[in-house]
Amino acid sequence: MSDDAPLGDMLAKRGVSRRAFLKYAAYTASIMALPATSTNVIAQALATAKRQSVIWLSFQECTGCTESLTRSFSPTLEDLIFDFISLDYHHTLQAVSGDAAENARHAAMVENKGKYIVVVDGSVPIKDDGVYSTIAGMTNLDMLNETVKDAFAVVSVGTCAAFGGIPHAKPNPTGAVAISEIIKDKPLINISGCPPIPEAITGTLSYILSFGKIPELDHLGRPKAFFGETIHDRCYRRPFYERGMFAKSFDDEGARNGWCLYELGCKGPVAYNACATLKWNGGTSFPIQSGHGCLGCSEPDFWDMGGFYKPLSTSLDGLGKTAAIAAAAGAVIGTGSALLARRHQENYLKDLADKDEEI
């Protein structure tokens, strides 16, 4: 069947039942926090839509985002999304290489001019003309600008693409920046996370396919449906936080009893993501449920937020020598003040005595 056939026909041909299709539409509506009536809208829109051309660019990244998307468990919603989209270029998943791969990218850009979506994972190095990361002889910066030029929208997948991520961490030797630092004239969605939740990627793409527009975003350009609340807000350990019951180490009784991990450096209160509700590996678990505090990986500069194991309420740097110097300086100034006051007092008393003598 040609790629021009409606998606509904293509999926039926591939054995995807109407029921499974509607379940997917209902699931997408649910995770995007859309009203129940949206299920039919999504189903109808997807059934009549053409496969969406997607060009996936991988720059300074670890492939974890792609791993997240592809290594999902049953139900294989992520497999389904591969039926909805035409993934025309993706380093890790494409079979071809070399010129053939680059030709596929250029062909997709020409055939779907103004309609294709560019998904980017990884940050872009801009220091020294971007020489620190090249693909097919092109710097990441050039490839991004060339590919995005005729795109409909850009989706930055993962914290590296969304906020610079680990390559951007201090001292940032390659001058790594987020995609939003470079692309200013296209609709851009950030789906942050290290890696991002698969459903956040597929749900966002489904929304674009169904409604032809980008979903409601927060101030960091992330879909509010997935990034509207903190991990802490939805954490099953939250009642322990309210009761003031904290694990003191990773193997103490509190940790074994599922108490709050705030004291162990959990960044859940400042991390906006859907880990606590959608979870990972087919809804099995998420880091806090597995016994480790949240790293806040969906937030800008999470690598430089003062240490993964440092509680949020503590100051980032210890005072140490500074406190001693401040105390010593205070003592010196205080002694000086007292000596001045003594001299003033003595002079005053002396003047008084002199006056008494004169009288």
Added chain:
Amino acid sequence: MELLEFARGPAMNVAMTVFIFGVVWRLVALLALPYRGIKSRPREGVTPEREIFSGFRGVVRRMWPYPAFVKAALFSTLNGYVFHIGLAIIVFGFGPHILFFKNLFGISWANLPNNLVYAVGVLTLGSLVAALVHRLVDPPKRLISTFNDYFSWFVTFAPVVTGLLASAHLGARYETLLAVHILSIALFLIWFPFGKLMHSFLFAFSRGVTGIRMKHRGAQI
């Protein structure tokens, strides 16, 4: 640099440095002043030891007004206890605050349930508002109040209100509220040594000296 990073980093460091510097400065400057003694002859039977004892007695005795003033000072006294004890519970009983001290000094202690601290916070907030209203409506108090009093009240009130807003996630995103809360504490610490908040350290000295002087004149404090 994010606001929270700034608050937890440079802002808190500068505030703590100013706080330590200022408190040591003021205490040393005060305690290193020459003690001129009391020129008058002590009342019969009053020994220096008794004067010293009276000084300590004064520190404790002044925790409650004289019977003649109880009625007039009842609200100020009780309300003062409410927000002072409330502040102590909030500062030293809240888990995240204890972690702050542990990070700085390496010591920690058992924390109270967060919900209990929130309730105490609301009570303290109400008490602080009542203290301000009382100061504004009571003519003698209003007459003797200066910028120092009002600003000291403000820097005490601000951390309580921002802390409650942060815990309730009201008004802004949590990380913003937390940053504002920490910045309000930084302001408190910077103002502390140079304003009337310094009474936290000086109250014992002033009450003690008053007790000594009173005893010297033969009066029981």
